[in-house]
Amino acid sequence: MKLFLLLVLLGCGVRAQDTLDYDDYDADAKKAASTNASATVDARGHRPLVKGRELYMTNRYNPPTITGTGRYRGRPGSTTVTAPQEQEKVEQPESGGCTHAMEEMGVLCPNGCELKTMLLKQERNVKTSINELRPQVEDLSRASNNVLKYVSSMNNNLRERQRVMNENNNVVGQYTDRVEEQHAYIKDTVDTLLPSNIRVMQGVLEKIRQKIQRLEKAIQTQTKSCQEPCTTKCPIPVVSGKECEDIYRRGGLDSQMYLVRPDPLSPAYRVFCDQETQNGGWLVIQNRLDGSVDFGRRWDEYRRGFGNVAFDVGKGHCETPGEYWIGNDKISQISKLGPTELLVEMEDWSGAKVHAKYQQFTVQSDTTNYVLAVDVYSGTAGNCFLEGSTELFGINRTMTIHNGMMFSTYDRDNDNWNPGDPTKQCSREDGGGWWYNRCHSANPNGRYYIGGPYTKQMARHGTDDGVVWMNWKGSWYSLKAISMKIRPYFPPQ
């Protein structure tokens, strides 16, 4: 019983330590929804219509994709590619270790302060659960001491009985048998069950203590490194350009972090260029790979971008991409330079990989809430953006199409689920900012679940809020990695 209580306590502790901002914001809407029993929905991407009471409209004007042959001709032969790149060993100052001193240079790399916030959050929760655990463990060991005492007195009793028995064999025979039976039973219980329970408890406690120590050490390190302005160790390559295809054509053939400047009137910023996949030239606009960055963010953060563009793991340049969202303004700006293609690559927890490619991809500006337009699908992952979830039918499937949708975040609802109803907001339930319809078949910015399969009970709102691509793995599998990359479309040679 006590063991059970403890486990429940532990469970509560663990549940409480998730992102706070997203939750805080969410509490009111959740309360409102739970007061009305009819508000519960079957969570599989879509939100079915409540018969006779709801309307679902899809016929809103959506600007089409930009088409044509574009600004680029086919790639010139590799012989014309210019000399190998040098690296500029300039260290970029950062203000206070938390934001980059020059904002236009992009996102901090690596961002230790985000880790610090997370660690602090965790530490608070673990400490409470330990304090709750401690008296329980003490109770248990006290109880077991009492039982041990009782057993040893039983032992004495038994010895006494045996002595008496020797003298008085027949008379006490029956009684002794009973005492022996009881003794054996109690001794068994004490020897195996109780100590093992206590061992489990102590193990748990010890683990938590170690965890706290690790957290404290990490926090100390982070605090120290955030006290002084740190410098990113990522040298910015000399080669730069409008975007990654431009950089490729100028000789930037390595996949790493580069400085791009798509608009000569705006400052340059950092991006990760994938110069290998499908002939390179890809500018990474979204990347998930380890759950290190929280994607449950506000409108403004999705607008500007967040996360870590890249890391240097000891090679002297930033060749390891981090988790990030480049920012809706940037995505819109680049995609409107001309015809643009989109590549979505994903990987499950067994290492299997698939991709979805759209030959046309355009995102409108903030004045139209970044309406998404894609066309001409090819690939192996399934056409979620244009067709919706193939597990659903009729209007239910239509609800999960992303093409033509505006962008929504938990603080800015532009989705197609009863617009204007604050209790019906996809982004509040599905974990991230996205082009939600009513609601999704693909959810690349969703919550990161380690291991893949997750359940309704694990999801904060009982909805499929994981990193989902329904047409590959269904609603209840959260992908290990997913990335979105764009490149100017040019006709093949």
Ligand SMILES: *[C@@H]1O[C@H](CO)[C@@H](O)[C@H](O)[C@H]1NC(C)=O
């Ligand atoms: C739930 O909300 C609907 C309107 O959306 C209302 O008609 C119904 O009476 C409510 N039910 C309860 C139990 O509050």
Ligand SMILES: *[C@@H]1O[C@H](CO)[C@@H](O)[C@H](O)[C@H]1NC(C)=O
């Ligand atoms: C839509 O989904 C709801 C519940 O998920 C189901 O009852 C309904 O039959 C579905 N409609 C169609 C056309 O499949």
